[in-house]
Amino acid sequence: MHASLTSSRFRKYRTFGFALLLAGSAQAQIADRPAIAVGDRWQFAVYYTVPSRTPNRTWVITSIDGERLLGTENGEPLTLTAELNVVDSPRQSESNPQTLSFPLEVGKRWRYTSNWLFKPKSSRGTTSVDVVVIGHETVEVPAGTFQAFKLKATGELGGSSPSNTFYAGQTTTTYWYSPAARGVVKSVAHNPYQGTTTVELVYFRLQSKQ
Numbered sequence: 001m002h003a004s005l006t007s008s009r010f011r012k013y014r015t016f017g018f019a020l021l022l023a024g025s026a027q028a029q030i031a032d033r034p035a036i037a038v039g040d041r042w043q044f045a046v047y048y049t050v051p052s053r054t055p056n057r058t059w060v061i062t063s064i065d066g067e068r069l070l071g072t073e074n075g076e077p078l079t080l081t082a083e084l085n086v087v088d089s090p091r092q093s094e095s096n097p098q099t100l101s102f103p104l105e106v107g108k109r110w111r112y113t114s115n116w117l118f119k120p121k122s123s124r125g126t127t128s129v130d131v132v133v134i135g136h137e138t139v140e141v142p143a144g145t146f147q148a149f150k151l152k153a154t155g156e157l158g159g160s161s162p163s164n165t166f167y168a169g170q171t172t173t174t175y176w177y178s179p180a181a182r183g184v185v186k187s188v189a190h191n192p193y194q195g196t197t198t199v200e201l202v203y204f205r206l207q208s209k210q
Contacts (some may be wrong), residue, residue: 031135031149033083033102034182036069042183045142046199053142055202075089084183093117100177100184104149108133116159118121125159125167137144139176141185142199148176148185157191167193182206 011101043055059078061071068087069080079088085097096114109132117124135150177189185201 006084012131029105029149031102031104031177031179034066034179035208036082036084037184038063039207040182041203041205042181042201043203044199045196045202048195048197051198051201053200057199080156091119098129098131099153099173099175100151104133104151104177106133106136106149121161123159123161123165123167125157127155127157127171129153129155129171137176139203140177141200143181143185143203146176146178146180146185148178151175151177169193 013043029179037062040061041057042074044057044059045052045055046057053055057074059071059073061069063070067082067085069082071078073089074161076090077088077193078086078090080086080095083098083100083102085099087094087097094116096112098110098112098114101108101110109130110159111128111130112129113126115124115126128195131151131153133149133151137148137150139146139148139150151174153171153173155173157167157169157192158170159167171189171191173187175184175189177183178185179202181201183201183204184199187197187199189197189199191197
C-alpha cells in the first residue's frame with residue numbers, strides 16, 4: 001500500500017510538473033517583427049454572419065519603402081506599417097495604427113490613439129484603443145492550424161459623417177497573430193455600427209524564410 005501511495009504521488013507531481021513546464025513554455029514565447037518581402041501574399045475570407053472559406057480579400061506586397069510596406073488589396077493600393085498595421089486601404093485609412101506592436105509576448109499591453117477614415121461612407125473620427133496579448137494557443141483557420149498569439153483590443157470610437165451623423169461607442173476585436181504566417185490569421189471584430197466581422201486566412205505564400 002505504501003508503494004502504491006508513493007507511486008500515486010509521483011504520478012501527481014509528474015503531471016503537475018509537466019503542466020508547469022507547458023505554462024512556462026507559453027509564457028516564454030516571444031514574436032519579433034516579421035521579415036516581409038516583395039511578393040508575399042495573403043488571401044482572406046471576410047464574412048459577417050454565414051462562415052465562408054472563399055477568399056474575397058487578397059494582399060500582395062509589391063515594394064518596401066523604409067518603414068512602409070506598399071502593395072495591393074484586391075488590386076487597389078494598400079499601405080502597411082513595417083509591423084503590418086493598415087495605414088491605407090480601399091476601405092479605410094488610419095493615422096497611427098498599432099494593432100500589432102512587436103515584440104509580442106503574453107501579458108504585453110499598449111494603448112494608442114488614431115484618426116480614422118471609413119471610405120465607403122466618408123465618415124471620420126478618432127479612436128483610443130487598449131491592446132493586451134492575452135495568450136498563446138493553437139488556432140485553426142482554412143489555411144491550416146497555427147501556433148498564435150491571442151490579442152484583444154478594446155476601443156472607444158467617436159466621429160461623424162458628411163450627413164452630420166455622429167458615431168460613438170465601444171469596439172472590441174479579438175485576433176490571432178502567427179509568426180509562421182507572418183500575419184494575423186484570424187480576427188473577430190465587433191463594431192456597434194457594422195456588427196460582427198470575421199476575417200480568416202485561407203492561403204498565404206511567403207518569399208523568404210524567417
